[in-house]
Amino acid sequence: MNRPLPSVHLLLPCAGVGRRMGSDRNKLLLPLLNRPIMAWTLEAAIAAETVQWIGLICQPIDRPDFEQILTDIAPSKPVVFIQGGDTRQRSVYNGLQALPSEATHVLIHDGARCLATPELFNRCAKAAIQMPGFIAAVSVKDTIKQVDENQVITDTPVRDHLWAAQTPQGFEVDLLKRCHSRGMDAGWQVTDDAALLEKCGVDVRIVEGEETNLKVTTPVDLAIAQFILQQRSESPRLTDR
16 A cells, blocks of 8 residues: 655745856746746646645745746645745745744755756655655765865865765754754854754755756756756656656
């Protein structure tokens, strides 16, 4: 007998600008195969059976454009707009405060990771109810060099122990709220939510991500994302698992 799929809430931080993309607007509104980047992210999240509610964290200036994307998609589940902050960390904090009272587990996914599949969201939702915190990640294939301020190599870490962090990342809601509050009080500045748990002494685990789950940050990333989406449209049965 198949067990019922878990249900989770999802926060999508989308309040950035995209300076490395060379754009003067939110990069998630840039076109990817004639649709905004964010449309691809939202469609995958909406298609994931385990995601029951979506919080879209953005700045007021971008909200009309995101609203138009949602109008075009006509989502089958609630999508709520949440005021973004001046940093990703603050935006996620705002999102946590806006979660419905019944939310127990949350996934956080960067809007710029527009190639994540519904299968990845479902796999992460299952993991979220089994552990306090995790990140989707893939093992590093390149040899990594650590260098000093003079660009001199100081170390070559063992590749077997290196993973490239992705999103979704998943957490117990109450735990993540406590870690965010502690981080604000202590003045911690982190680039992802898992780092807050690490600073609080909480074990964070790895869930296998997807090789194609890249973050669109530069024009080259956008070109790669277009190629991957075109390949998927030609081979719809292929998955990234």
